[in-house]
Amino acid sequence: MHRPPVYIDVMSEELREPTYLLLTALAGERQHGYGLMQEIVALSSGRVVLRAGTLYGALDRLLREGLVAQDGEEVVSGRLRRFYVLTPAGLQVLAAQTARRQATAQVAAGRLRALGVSA
Amino acid sequence: MSLDRAYRRLLLAYPARWWDERGEEVLTVLLEGAEARGARRPSAGEAADLIAHGLLARAGRLGGAMRADVDDRARELTAALALASLTALSLLCLVFGEWWPWTSVGGGLAEPLSSFSGTPGPFWTIGGPLMVLLLVPAALSLAGLPRLARGLLAASVPVIVATPAVAAVLGWNRPAWWALAGLLLFAVLSLAAPVRRRLLLGGLVAGLSGVTILVVYGHLQAGFDPRPGFYYGYLLQSLALAVPVGVLAAVAMASARRAIIPACLVGSAWLITFAGRLVSAAADTTGALLYLAAAAALGLVALASASYHRLMHDRQPALS
Numbered sequence: 224m225h226r227p228p229v230y231i232d233v234m235s236e237e238l239r240e241p242t243y244l245l246l247t248a249l250a251g252e253r254q255h256g257y258g259l260m261q262e263i264v265a266l267s268s269g270r271v272v273l274r275a276g277t278l279y280g281a282l283d284r285l286l287r288e289g290l291v292a293q294d295g296e297e298v299v300s301g302r303l304r305r306f307y308v309l310t311p312a313g314l315q316v317l318a319a320q321t322a323r324r325q326a327t328a329q330v331a332a333g334r335l336r337a338l339g340v341s342a
Numbered sequence: 343m344s345l346d347r348a349y350r351r352l353l354l355a356y357p358a359r360w361w362d363e364r365g366e367e368v369l370t371v372l373l374e375g376a377e378a379r380g381a382r383r384p385s386a387g388e389a390a391d392l393i394a395h396g397l398l399a400r401a402g403r404l405g406g407a408m409r410a411d412v413d414d415r416a417r418e419l420t421a422a423l424a425l426a427s428l429t430a431l432s433l434l435c436l437v438f439g440e441w442w443p444w445t446s447v448g449g450g451l452a453e454p455l456s457s458f459s460g461t462p463g464p465f466w467t468i469g470g471p472l473m474v475l476l477l478v479p480a481a482l483s484l485a486g487l488p489r490l491a492r493g494l495l496a497a498s499v500p501v502i503v504a505t506p507a508v509a510a511v512l513g514w515n516r517p518a519w520w521a522l523a524g525l526l527l528f529a530v531l532s533l534a535a536p537v538r539r540r541l542l543l544g545g546l547v548a549g550l551s552g553v554t555i556l557v558v559y560g561h562l563q564a565g566f567d568p569r570p571g572f573y574y575g576y577l578l579q580s581l582a583l584a585v586p587v588g589v590l591a592a593v594a595m596a597s598a599r600r601a602i603i604p605a606c607l608v609g610s611a612w613l614i615t616f617a618g619r620l621v622s623a624a625a626d627t628t629g630a631l632l633y634l635a636a637a638a639a640l641g642l643v644a645l646a647s648a649s650y651h652r653l654m655h656d657r658q659p660a661l662s
Contacts, residue, residue, distance in 0.1 A: 255371075256367060256368065256370070256371035257370070257371045257374040257375060260371065260375065274387065274388055274391035274392075275368050275371050275372050275375070275388070275391065275392065276388075276391040276392045276394065276395030276396070277391055277395065278371070279364060279368055279371075279395070280395050280398070280399075283364075296367075302366075302369075302370040302373065302374075303366040303367050303370055304367070304370055305367050
């Protein structure tokens with residue numbers, strides 16, 4: 224069922240890491256569910272492993288918020304695969320969140336350097 | 343049992359409608375993952391994950407039976423209007439009913455009726471601190487903290503319900519029942535969605551402008567009597583008469599702007615609140631029944647509109 228996206232103030236809210244990784248995984252190319260799971264493991268160097276229930280809970284929320292959209296489907300060996308892409312709103316949120324994380328990381332790196340600790 | 347069948351069983355935790363939309367797709371993901379790992383059965387972690395999310399989805403469907411019928415825009419508007427109403431009612435009760443130094447000029451309260459006589463601080467009843475608390479969610483929403491605002495609103499619902507019992511335990515006066523009922527209705531409706539700043543601001547400007555007009559009108563009617571007495575009567579009486587007019591005007595305007603559902607839901611909450619006021623303060627049972635009938639009619643309009651909306655949207659293709 225089509226519903227207009229829910230407005231959320233995602234530009235000003237901190238995304239949790241799995242959601243951030245999910246958006247990052249979709250920033251490369253369109254992905255299907257299992258591809259997303261693998262991509263998230265790779266992006267996080269194995270730290271974050273999303274199970275199917277969690278992944279689809281997050282995907283459903285991002286679809287509702289208009290940050291992700293479905294982009295076709297295919298049936299391979301009798302199995303249904305659906306593909307997902309970032310929407311322009313999703314790209315904006317990812318860019319804003321990345322800029323914020325970079326700014327924080329730069330400050331942290333500077334302070335660590337001052338203490339003689341390499342990050 | 344085959345892997346496919348085992349996963350299908352676990353996916354029974356999800357509601358049927360979810361299965362129709364997502365089932366085969368998620369089954370593919372589960373089977374591909376299991377084959378890559380060489381697993382012959384679902385892991386305990388997978389089972390717990392699917393059952394937990396399935397039950398959450400069911401809870402969402404059950405709790406959101408009405409929500410499913412109302413599109414997201416309508417929920418946003420409902421939440422914004424309800425939060426603006428909650429703020430306006432809290433402020434009105436606080437300033438013209440609860441603030442002791444102000445209302446005591448008149449020599450006492452006709453309401454609230456309570457067997458207790460204690461007063462918390464500068465307030466007539468325990469409703470004073472409660473109403474101060476109920477002003478915070480709107481402030482948080484305006485400050486760009488909608489999640490915090492929702493958390494506080496969710497917490498305020500049991501607080502409102504428990505207020506009469508807490509008042510009894512502490513030996514303090516409680517606010518009038520109708521005021522508590524109104525606050526509860528608006529707090530629950532405010533939880534319909536995260537509140538957008540711009541919508542809330544519009545609702546607050548409209549609500550507080552209306553309240554200001556009524557306050558000035560009430561004072562003019564009373565010949566600038568220094569007794570404001572929200573709980574007293576005359577101001578509230580004018581407000582009680584103005585509410586149906588205001589609700590009708592809001593519904594009429596909302597129908598032109600395709601916001602009929604939020605206007606009906608929030609409007610009926612105002613009518614129910616003031617029906618209680620008519621009974622408790624004026625013993626006007628007939629008037630109260632008329633208000634309740636109007637509230638029920640608005641509820642029916644909201645339901646019919648939601649059904650129509652769902653019908654129209656079900657005809658549209660799914661996102662793809």
